[in-house]
Amino acid sequence: MKLNNMKVRFRLGLLLSLILLILTGCWSSKEIEDLGLVVGTSLDLETDSSSREALEEQEARNSNKELITITNQFVNSETTGSGAKEGKKQQKAYKNVSETGDAILPTLRNMMLKNDKRAFAEHSKVIVLGEDFASAFNLTQTMDFFLRELEMRPSALLLIAKNHASNILESNEPTKIPAFQLVEMMKGHKRTTKILPPMTFAKLQGKLNSRASFLLQSVTSENGEIRFAGAAVIKGSTKKLRGFLTGKELEGITWITGKGKGGLVTSFYEGTDQPIIYEILSMKSKITPHVDGDNISFNVKIESEGRIAEHWVLSEKTFDNKFLKKAERATEKEVERLVKNVLEKIQKEYQTDVSGFGTRLRIEYPKVWKKLKKDWDQTFSEIPIQCEVKITIKDYGTSGE
Numbered sequence: 001m002k003l004n005n006m007k008v009r010f011r012l013g014l015l016l017s018l019i020l021l022i023l024t025g026c027w028s029s030k031e032i033e034d035l036g037l038v039v040g041t042s043l044d045l046e047t048d049s050s051s052r053e054a055l056e057e058q059e060a061r062n063s064n065k066e067l068i069t070i071t072n073q074f075v076n077s078e079t080t081g082s083g084a085k086e087g088k089k090q091q092k093a094y095k096n097v098s099e100t101g102d103a104i105l106p107t108l109r110n111m112m113l114k115n116d117k118r119a120f121a122e123h124s125k126v127i128v129l130g131e132d133f134a135s136a137f138n139l140t141q142t143m144d145f146f147l148r149e150l151e152m153r154p155s156a157l158l159l160i161a162k163n164h165a166s167n168i169l170e171s172n173e174p175t176k177i178p179a180f181q182l183v184e185m186m187k188g189h190k191r192t193t194k195i196l197p198p199m200t201f202a203k204l205q206g207k208l209n210s211r212a213s214f215l216l217q218s219v220t221s222e223n224g225e226i227r228f229a230g231a232a233v234i235k236g237s238t239k240k241l242r243g244f245l246t247g248k249e250l251e252g253i254t255w256i257t258g259k260g261k262g263g264l265v266t267s268f269y270e271g272t273d274q275p276i277i278y279e280i281l282s283m284k285s286k287i288t289p290h291v292d293g294d295n296i297s298f299n300v301k302i303e304s305e306g307r308i309a310e311h312w313v314l315s316e317k318t319f320d321n322k323f324l325k326k327a328e329r330a331t332e333k334e335v336e337r338l339v340k341n342v343l344e345k346i347q348k349e350y351q352t353d354v355s356g357f358g359t360r361l362r363i364e365y366p367k368v369w370k371k372l373k374k375d376w377d378q379t380f381s382e383i384p385i386q387c388e389v390k391i392t393i394k395d396y397g398t399s400g401e
Helices: 002-024 049-059 104-113 131-136 144-148 165-169 178-190 201-209 247-257 321-349 357-364 366-380
Strands: 035-045 068-075 095-101 118-120 126-129 157-161 214-222 225-235 240-245 263-268 275-292 295-311 385-395
Touching (some): 035 178, 068 104, 068 165, 095 104, 126 178, 157 165, 157 178, 240 247, 240 321, 247 275, 275 321, 275 357
Parallel strands (some): 035 118, 126 157, 157 214
Antiparallel strands (some): 035 068, 068 095, 214 225, 225 240, 263 275
16 A cells, blocks of 8 residues: 555655746746847948947057948837827837857857847848948858857858848838748749849858858849849859849850759740740759860750740741740740850950859869869850750640641
8 A cells, every 4th residue: 555655645745846847937037028130231341431430439559450240130029019009100020139249259249238138040031241341351251150150050051242231131012021022033043044143151161161262142122122243253262252243144054054943944936026924833954064185165055845825926827836946946046145155254254163163174074173173264255055955835725826
């Protein structure tokens, strides 16, 4: 009998201990009311001399080092109300706080001097680098803090702003949070060749550890309206911004790599100015290197299947095979033009391989690559590249004669 009583007491004690553990909660929990949730960050090169003078006076030093202005975008309990109260102006759904310094972590810590909430970055969605900042600093150095930061999510995105990055974190619509808006816009890469696949921090580390040049999505802001605008070219040897590609040039890159998930090509029917809109259903590309002694060349073979999504041609029967062949050829010419134009830009002007030509050479001719990889961008700028495009229209809609 005593043994049974001891078993009952043991079980009750164990149950009470479990209940107490649940009630006490997590020892490391943070009250949301005490946190400033950081959802986006921008980094700009500080060019205002008065800011430098003020910082030097405050820090009691005279430094010639470049200064950085960091802006954190906060969403907290004060900015996530149900809307404007009667008779009051609608409050913004976010709050931006900026601070200037010569290194990232001390500058972020100095934000505590003007913000009453502890910055919490586990929900951070995006980091935007200004044009001057990305041109002046090596990304391996400047991203070191964010790659080390335990709170920073690997899924956070990296973008390059034309002009000032802080402008990207502003909106003329008070209910919109720019950091969230950028993430949603990035999802459009599956439907257009003018948006790059997302560059997350998980992918970024691998890019920075190599000497390969690469692209980052560029973004601009006009009158509080955010817009994706082509791509930023990051040179592999310096890890700095080399320049920008336009939206059309980015389309050419997408065709070369064959990584597009969808999109449109606008061409004009032979002998007229009547547009034909080709919608991409699939695309693939094969880059083939050819090595003959010291001579290297590449052939790019691009294939795509799609449909006529829209056309303005009245002079032909649109179900007729002749019309479809002419539409295919017109689309092929436009894709060839896009590819030729962007190759001219990245080979002659920027001298950076951002399309994977070096990767194919490394895979198929590893010994040749070993000799050339150190100065590959320079070598790439002088290599002849031929392009073949094959467009097949599989679907031409239900209208016609």
